[in-house]
Amino acid sequence: MRKLPAKLASQLYGAAELIAERGLDGTKIDDIAEATGIPKATIYYHLDGKNGVLEFLLSDLLDLISSEVGVAVSTAEDARTRLEAAVAAQLGVMVEHPFLCRALVGDLGRATRLPELAVALHTAFYEPIQQLLAEGVADGSLRQVADPSAVAMSVFGAITVAGLSAAVDAPSADPAADAARFSAAVCELVLDGLATSRSRDDHELGERS
Amino acid sequence: MRKLPAKLASQLYGAAELIAERGLDGTKIDDIAEATGIPKATIYYHLDGKNGVLEFLLSDLLDLISSEVGVAVSTAEDARTRLEAAVAAQLGVMVEHPFLCRALVGDLGRATRLPELAVALHTAFYEPIQQLLAEGVADGSLRQVADPSAVAMSVFGAITVAGLSAAVDAPSADPAADAARFSAAVCELVLDGLATSRSRDDHELGERS
Amino acid sequence: MRKLPAKLASQLYGAAELIAERGLDGTKIDDIAEATGIPKATIYYHLDGKNGVLEFLLSDLLDLISSEVGVAVSTAEDARTRLEAAVAAQLGVMVEHPFLCRALVGDLGRATRLPELAVALHTAFYEPIQQLLAEGVADGSLRQVADPSAVAMSVFGAITVAGLSAAVDAPSADPAADAARFSAAVCELVLDGLATSRSRDDHELGERS
Amino acid sequence: MRKLPAKLASQLYGAAELIAERGLDGTKIDDIAEATGIPKATIYYHLDGKNGVLEFLLSDLLDLISSEVGVAVSTAEDARTRLEAAVAAQLGVMVEHPFLCRALVGDLGRATRLPELAVALHTAFYEPIQQLLAEGVADGSLRQVADPSAVAMSVFGAITVAGLSAAVDAPSADPAADAARFSAAVCELVLDGLATSRSRDDHELGERS
DNA sequence: CATGAATGAGCATTCATTCAT
């Protein structure tokens, strides 16, 4: 639980693929030890058991996302533009760490049950979006919606699941391009919606009548 | 092992909360036996082990979603309207089965690794959306997007994460209302997007210049 | 913890020597399993772990002593005679179960920490003596001493340590003879004391002056 | 590993209660380190592992008893008087070191298996008594018994168990008084026996007839 | 000398699963 030596930390990443593939419960500590080259007992010396390993790995990912998104969000642009930047940032990190992402999803239940991770999850993914939505309303770059928190959750889902899907697919040769592609798709959806203008008119008409 | 007696089936649902709360690996067969009142060996007699329990529980949920969404999608309306109906249908089922939903997500990794479930997952969640998106383009009620499959994935995320969030929150007194609220929020997002028309102009301007 | 099947119970005795020799902590469950022929998991199914094994074994010994002594004490003789009988009974059982006795002594600390054993210990060893001492005073066959409970404890020690010593020594060919020999020695000590009558006079004289 | 600095030695006594309470196997070196304030590795530097700690602690106790009893036994008095003194000496030391006594008894099995301790045990407890008994016969202050070694063992038990019982009971405010009380009780028993003179007559009569 | 850090070796316990009744 102390700040584990940089060397160990880096070795530990060798376990990510394992966990992504089999889930934490399907991964024996011995497997982790073997995959990382760190003696079992040493893992226990530095981390708090198997959960500790997951916690360390995911904390790292979450911190990374958190900080990249944080940067993207802190510019002087309007909220809409910053939302696009945030989406790109999050997807960029996710695509760059496919195994961690898959581990996160595969053990989402457990991650949720690990208090520290639960808040990191919230901080990394949900909060910035919610924040941006509110700011967008203030600066006129995003629409006021009826149920902001539900919409924020939904936007979170749109981004994250896209990222996950990218992470789960066989890692492409050009992660940056993948990220850009998904980022564009998500932004197109989230900002402009899918309805055609005609269907919008029809729909409003329908509701009016 | 296929057709378990109706009584057992209903008892088995008593295990959903357990699994939702602790994950399948955190749930002992003995726990399930105790929670459901079904003797351990009897569970084995009817189902194929622990995974069998999860498979049974989730298959049921997935079938339900699949069929409800199927109905919603099979009307004569335009694709956009049917998309709204599909969202409402999916969210309706999810909100009504919060524990199963959480079990599904919590053990997503395992579900993914169970072949039968993996396809059911795809069929229930992703396919109808993808299908609808294509049909919407055809009937002019939905926009043509640059990367349809990425967008479909993203829409799937928008819907599902919203549903999950509803399922995780303390079950409200009025599930139908919850479903409606979330459904509206998701549709607002997915159909109309978040950008204000002004920001759209600005943005296009910015891109042009 | 349920009344284990007679067959298992008898097999379990095969572990006594092991435990006597190495102490419970020095004895692996696997050793016990091997020595008794009972599969490890079956031991766990019936008993509560390693402590459970010790508890079972010693409970048995203690019950046996308790009941044999109980019989010896329940005759119509005077207390002194019954004390002799009790000593013989206790030593008889101890000599007949040398391994259990040694296990008991070797793990006395643990036995003391196991609540059930602690009381059984008291009941089997200490109580009958204390009782007899009191009755002996009443019927005039035993002396009134200044500190009855301290003396009872001491008598208990005289008997038990003698028995232990007999149990620890290589088991003789004729246990009954051993028991009789030790029994006689203990009774001689406990009933008549070691002082010569001359030394008694001297001593009283010394105190008087 | 022999001569540990006085300061460490004194700190080490802080572990006695721990060991008395839980047994040596139930006491982790880390516990000992924490309880004594001596770093784990330092304990290893000075002593030979866990057994070394026990050995150190008990050797000390045994030496103490040995020497105190030795003094008591080396006077010019008759054997009977010296036996009384020896009893008082042994009980005095035991009562003054209740935790060590309990540790000794609780881990009697192990102590017995530690060669050095085994002989120290014999030397401290058994030998002086045996010696005294023989001398008493020679100087006429103690009776000739049929089985001297069995009786010596029994006397040893009478004394030691009394001392233990005193050590286990909550340590009284006045250890010296306790020791005296128990000492008197033990001597009363061991020297004069419990039989009333009437019962002695009856008994001999009974045997004769 | 003293000790923080690291680890090899060990093992109790758990649990899913089977099967005789």
Place this chain on the structure above:
DNA sequence: CATGAATGAATGCTCATTCAT
């Protein structure tokens, strides 16, 4: 059909001990 009893197989974790500084 249903199930109480039994167990094989697996593994997370502990802890005494070592050693480089």
